Amino acid sequence: MSTSRRELFAALRGGARAEEPDAAALERYSRQLVLPEWSERAQRALGAASVLVVGAGALGSPVAAYLAGAGVGRLGIVDGDAVELSNLHRQFLHFTPDVGAPKAESAAAKLRFLNPDVHVEVYPATLEEGNAAALVEGQDLVVDCTDSFAARYAVNAACCAAGVTLVEGGVVGWSGLVMGIRPGQSACYRCAFPQPPQDAPSCAEAGVLGPAAGVVGSLQALEAIKLVAGVGEPLLGAFLQIDLASHAVVRVAVSRRADCRDCGGA
Amino acid sequence: MTWVRTKLELERMEPGERLAVRCAPGEALENVPRSAREAGHDVAMDGHTLRIVRR
Numbered sequence: 001m002s003t004s005r006r007e008l009f010a011a012l013r014g015g016a017r018a019e020e021p022d023a024a025a026l027e028r029y030s031r032q033l034v035l036p037e038w039s040e041r042a043q044r045a046l047g048a049a050s051v052l053v054v055g056a057g058a059l060g061s062p063v064a065a066y067l068a069g070a071g072v073g074r075l076g077i078v079d080g081d082a083v084e085l086s087n088l089h090r091q092f093l094h095f096t097p098d099v100g101a102p103k104a105e106s107a108a109a110k111l112r113f114l115n116p117d118v119h120v121e122v123y124p125a126t127l128e129e130g131n132a133a134a135l136v137e138g139q140d141l142v143v144d145c146t147d148s149f150a151a152r153y154a155v156n157a158a159c160c161a162a163g164v165t166l167v168e169g170g171v172v173g174w175s176g177l178v179m180g181i182r183p184g185q186s187a188c189y190r191c192a193f194p195q196p197p198q199d200a201p202s203c204a205e206a207g208v209l210g211p212a213a214g215v216v217g218s219l220q221a222l223e224a225i226k227l228v229a230g231v232g233e234p235l236l237g238a239f240l241q242i243d244l245a246s247h248a249v250v251r252v253a254v255s256r257r258a259d260c261r262d263c264g265g266a
Numbered sequence: 267m268t269w270v271r272t273k274l275e276l277e278r279m280e281p282g283e284r285l286a287v288r289c290a291p292g293e294a295l296e297n298v299p300r301s302a303r304e305a306g307h308d309v310a311m312d313g314h315t316l317r318i319v320r321r
Contacts, residue, residue: 030270
């Protein structure tokens with residue numbers, strides 16, 4: 001095997017242990033490598049990427065699992081909560097024996113089993129305005145899987161300030177939203193929604209179905225993979241509004257706002 | 267896995283370059299020529315050896 005081929009497989013493994021056979025990385029990623037739209041370059045891009053998943057719950061579970069499975073090189077998991085019994089119907093990275101454990105740790109443990117070649121970093125903290133910039137710094141992409149508007153706007157502002165690509169998402173009841181954001185190039189979350197809603201119910205109040213969160217989180221993971229690997233058509237300058245009770249999906253175009261306080265000057 | 271390896275090798279080649287792939291009887295022999303053809307390459311079989319001209 002040539003040196004360049006060895007480097008390829010090392011890159012595919014995201015810097016894995018040398019004793020593993022090269023064929024393992026090839027086999028692990030074979031079902032995406034074989035896609036006509038996929039390539040060695042796309043796989044390398046994933047393996048070289050640092051992605052931060054903010055929230056290890058209903059959206060964070062599919063997002064982190066799919067990104068780890070796909071071979072993202074470095075995956076940061078941010079969550080300051082502990083696993084609760086009421087989480088388990090939709091947050092599939094956590095199991096019944098995990099109740100009471102820190103969510104970020106619980107998720108990281110499963111992700112390391114899923115793909116030992118991914119470097120998983122744990123941030124057992126709640127993202128807020130005060131720490132958002134530090135958490136976002138140095139990331140290639142952030143996926144927002146939080147369930148609070150305060151965190152959502154804090155992530156958006158931090159990503160806009162740092163020029164870090166962001167995939168937004170939210171779910172409640174049977175409905176969800178997904179949006180890709182390239183600061184300075186496409187509309188940000190605040191461009192689309194300048195003010196947080198005054199009376200939006202939480203999942204605890206309004207309820208949420210596990211598969212609905214799974215669909216929205218899966219779409220977020222898909223957008224993250226597209227944006228990192230440079231394949232497909234990313235969802236930029238628009239958001240998807242999804243009603244899973246009726247299977248209605250609406251793509252809403254969004255323009256940048258010159259007066260946006262998050263990205264207006266970016 | 268034969269097609270995955272073949273596809274990656276083809277990605278590294280220039281248009282017009284040639285690649286010979288020995289296919290094991292069974293799944294590889296059935297699927298790799300078809301996949302190469304569907305990807306738009308010129309293919310010819312020589313026994314168990316698939317000869318591909320990269321598109």
